[in-house]
Amino acid sequence: xxxxxxxxxxxxxxxxxxxxxxxxxxxxxxxxxxxxxxxxxxxxxxxxxxxxxxxxxxxxxxxxxxxxxxxxxxxxxxxxxxxxxxxxxxxxxxxxxxxxxxxxxxxxxxxxxxxxxxxxxxxxxxxxxxxxxxxxxxxxxxxxxxxxxxxxxxxxxxxxxxxxxxxxxxxxxxxxxxxxxxxxxxxxxxxxxxxxxxxxxxxxxxxxxxxxxxxxxxxxxxxxxxxxxxxxxxxxxxxxxxxxxxxxxxxxxxx
Amino acid sequence: xxxxxxxxxxxxxxxxxxxxxxxxxxxxxxxxxxxxxxxxxxxxxxxxxxxxxxxxx
Numbered sequence: 001x002x003x004x005x006x007x008x009x010x011x012x013x014x015x016x017x018x019x020x021x022x023x024x025x026x027x028x029x030x031x032x033x034x035x036x037x038x039x040x041x042x043x044x045x046x047x048x049x050x051x052x053x054x055x056x057x058x059x060x061x062x063x064x065x066x067x068x069x070x071x072x073x074x075x076x077x078x079x080x081x082x083x084x085x086x087x088x089x090x091x092x093x094x095x096x097x098x099x100x101x102x103x104x105x106x107x108x109x110x111x112x113x114x115x116x117x118x119x120x121x122x123x124x125x126x127x128x129x130x131x132x133x134x135x136x137x138x139x140x141x142x143x144x145x146x147x148x149x150x151x152x153x154x155x156x157x158x159x160x161x162x163x164x165x166x167x168x169x170x171x172x173x174x175x176x177x178x179x180x181x182x183x184x185x186x187x188x189x190x191x192x193x194x195x196x197x198x199x200x201x202x203x204x205x206x207x208x209x210x211x212x213x214x215x216x217x218x219x220x221x222x223x224x225x226x227x228x229x230x231x232x233x234x235x236x237x238x239x240x241x242x243x244x245x246x247x248x249x250x251x252x253x254x255x
Numbered sequence: 256x257x258x259x260x261x262x263x264x265x266x267x268x269x270x271x272x273x274x275x276x277x278x279x280x281x282x283x284x285x286x287x288x289x290x291x292x293x294x295x296x297x298x299x300x301x302x303x304x305x306x307x308x309x310x311x312x
Contacts (some may be wrong), residue, residue: 007282056259057259057260057263058259058262058263060263060266060267061262061263061266064266064267064270065266068270073281103276103277103280107273107274107277110273110274111270111274114266114269114270115266115269115270118262118265118266118269119262119266121262122259122262148304184272203277220274224278224281227281227285228281228284230285231281231284231285231288233309234285234288234289234292235284235288237292237302238288238291238292238295240302241292241295241300241301242300244300244301244302245295245298245300249298
């Protein structure tokens with residue numbers, strides 16, 4: 001058995017849930033520690049960033065709002081790749097990955113909306129406007145909720161996997177709409193200032209803490225995603241083992 | 256202009272509370288799955304793939 005595993009490529013080995021579990025067990029303590037370290041440095045840099053001459057202290061909301069918004073889209077992109085993995089390659093971990101990512105993506109999207117609202121009130125004078133950027137992100141949040149409901153609607157994950165994958169891929173159309181909504185339509189939300197043609201317009205005193213926070217929250221996402229994937233593999237094993245136990249109990253051969 | 260500290264604190268506070276809830280949920284889920292696995296293993300229940308491997312060896 002061990003021979004067969006070692007003969008295949010490293011990437012293929014990951015498709016084996018048992019390999020993934022041992023890999024996750026080794027990586028997670030380091031990834032978690034690195035996450036805490038980077039977020040602590042990022043938080044310290046954010047608190048020491050100067051107040052903006054126009055926005056005052058509210059500019060500090062940017063250091064969490066922007067990473068949450070980026071991650072809400074990155075998470076959905078990862079789920080779309082996983083959906084392709086389910087539909088095209090039937091990768092055994094693809095559905096596990098998509099199902100585990102959905103609640104994390106929903107949380108980051110909700111936080112992007114909450115922090116955006118708390119930034120909008122003092123700067124725009126309103127908690128919420130129905131402009132293209134805000135609507136498209138709200139639609140993203142609703143899609144996360146739909147996917148979460150669908151992944152948990154059926155007892156057998158094999159049944160919900162295909163439907164979830166198709167729904168996820170159809171919904172991916174929303175990601176470029178979110179990204180370019182601020183260019184295509186006249187929105188109250190400002191256009192991109194970091195990832196744009198011609199480079200960032202942010203001053204380094206804001207760009208540096210923002211990038212460190214973005215890296216920190218990205219590491220947090222991958223830590224939580226890996227933990228949630230491991231939980232999902234264990235959950236499926238528990239279900240499978242309970243079925244075996246129920247069957248052997250039926251036969252009267254309690255092992 | 257400088258009286259917006261409340262909004263900044265509310266943003267960071269909301270982020271900390273919501274993320275703590277997410278992390279807490281993942282840890283609770285992890286503990287319950289581990290306990291269920293241990294309980295099944297202690298009863299001698301095996302997955303089909305494991306029993307196949309046992310028979311083969």
